[in-house]
C-alpha cells in the first residue's frame with residue numbers, strides 16, 4: 302500500500318448541471334439541460350462524443366417502434382436518430398415511419414431503425430452541443446466526488462491532461478455507463494454478475510465496399526436487420542464461450558481489450574487471405590461492455606412490467622428484441638434518495654438484470670438521457686422534484702409519456 306498525500310484541488314469550473322460521460326445518454330442529457338437554459342459542462346474521458354455508439358462502432362440504432370405499427374420512442378431519441386443519418390445511412394429503415402404510410406404497412410415492414418456512420422454522428426453531436434453552449438471537457442476522467450450536507454454532491458473530482466482538479470455543480474448526471482459517479486458518491490449499486498462476452502467490431506473495405514464486421518457478440522434482432530457478418534460469431538466458440546468479463550477491474554479490462562484485439566487481428570488476416578484487397582479501416586477503440594454496474598434507485602423496473610402505466614413516466618420505449626407491447630420509464634429508476642442531486646442515464650439506470658438487456662440500447666439511453674438532463678436543469682433534489690412539472694417540460698419537448706398517448 303502507498304498513501305497519497307492530501308492536497309488542495311483547483312476548482313476549474315462551476316456549473317448548474319455536470320454531465321459525466323459523453324455517450325448517447327450523456328449527449329441527450331446535455332442537449333436537454335442546455336435547452337432548459339442550464340449552464341452545462343460535459344466531461345468525457347475520450348476525445349469524441351458517442352461512447353459505444355461511435356468509438357465502439359456500435360453503429361446500429363436499434364428499433365424505436367413496437368413492431369406493431371407504432372413508433373415507441375419520441376423526443377430527442379428521434380432527433381438523434383435523424384442526426385445520425387443526416388449525411389446518409391449505411392442502412393436506412395426509417396422511411397415507413399418518417400414518410401406517410403399506414404399502420405398496416407408499418408406493422409409488416411422493417412422496424413424503425415438505422416445504421417449510421419460513426420464519424421459523422423460524433424462530429425454532428427459535438428457541433429450541436431457547441432451551438433447549445435455546452436462546455437465539453439474532453440480527456441477528463443471522473444475520479445471522485447466531494448460531498449456536502451444532505452448527502453449531495455458538491456463537486457466532482459476529475460483528472461485531465463494538466464491536473465487533478467474539481468468541477469462544482471448544482472446537480473450531476475451520471476452517464477458514464479459504469480455508474481462511476483454514483484459509486485464515488487456512495488449511492489447503492491448493483492453489479493452485473495454474469496459478465497460480458499467478447500466482441501471486437503471493425504469496418505473494412507473490399508471491392509470498393511465499406512462494411513461493418515460485427516465480430517463476436519452482437520445484438521441482432523431475430524429475423525431482421527441482419528448482415529452476413531452477424532451470422533459468423535465465432536469468438537465465443539474460439540474461447541469456449543466461458544470467458545466472461547465484468548469490466549470494472551483494470552487488469553481484467555486490459556485482458557478483455559487485448560483478447561479482442563488478437564482475435565480481431567486473426568479474423569482480419571483470414572479475410573485478407575481470401576480477398577487480397579481487404580483492408581480494415583477502423584476498429585472499436587473502447588471496450589464493448591454491455592452491462593457492468595448500475596444504480597439501485599428508488600425503483601427497480603422489471604421486464605415483466607410490459608404496458609404497465611407509471612404515474613411518474615418520463616418516456617415510453619419498446620423491447621428491441623421482439624414485436625409487442627411497450628414500456629413506460631418511471632422517473633424513480635433514475636435517482637436514489639441516498640444522493641438527492643444525482644440522476645443517472647443510459648446503461649446504468651435502476652432496472653433488474655432481465656430489464657437491463659432492454660434498457661441498455663441506444664434508443665432507450667436517449668430516452669433516459671433526455672429525462673435526466675431535463676430533471677437536472679430543474680433542481681437539485683430529485684426525490685422531492687414535482688414530477689408533473691418534469692413531465693410537462695418533457696411533453697413540451699416532444700416526449701410521449703404514456704403508451705396510451707401513442708396507441709389512442
Ligand SMILES: Cc1cc2nc3c(=O)[nH]c(=O)nc-3n(C[C@H](O)[C@H](O)[C@H](O)COP(=O)(O)OP(=O)(O)OC[C@H]3O[C@@H](n4cnc5c(N)ncnc54)[C@H](O)[C@@H]3O)c2cc1C
Pocket residue numbers: 321322323324325326327344345346347350351352353354359361362363441442443444476477478479481500518519520521587589590591646647648649661662663664666
Ligand atoms: C457488443 C455490443 C453490441 C451492441 N449492439 C447494439 C446495437 O446493435 N444497437 C443498439 O442500440 N445498442 C447496442 N448495444 C448497446 C449500446 O451500444 C450501448 O449500451 C449504448 O450505446 C450505451 O450508451 P451510454 O451513453 O449509456 O453509455 P456509453 O456509450 O458507454 O457512454 C459512456 C461514456 O462515458 C465515458 N466515461 C466512462 N467512464 C468515465 C469516467 N470515469 N469519466 C469520464 N467519462 C467516462 C465513456 O468514455 C463513454 O463515452 C451494444 C453493446 C455492445 C457492447
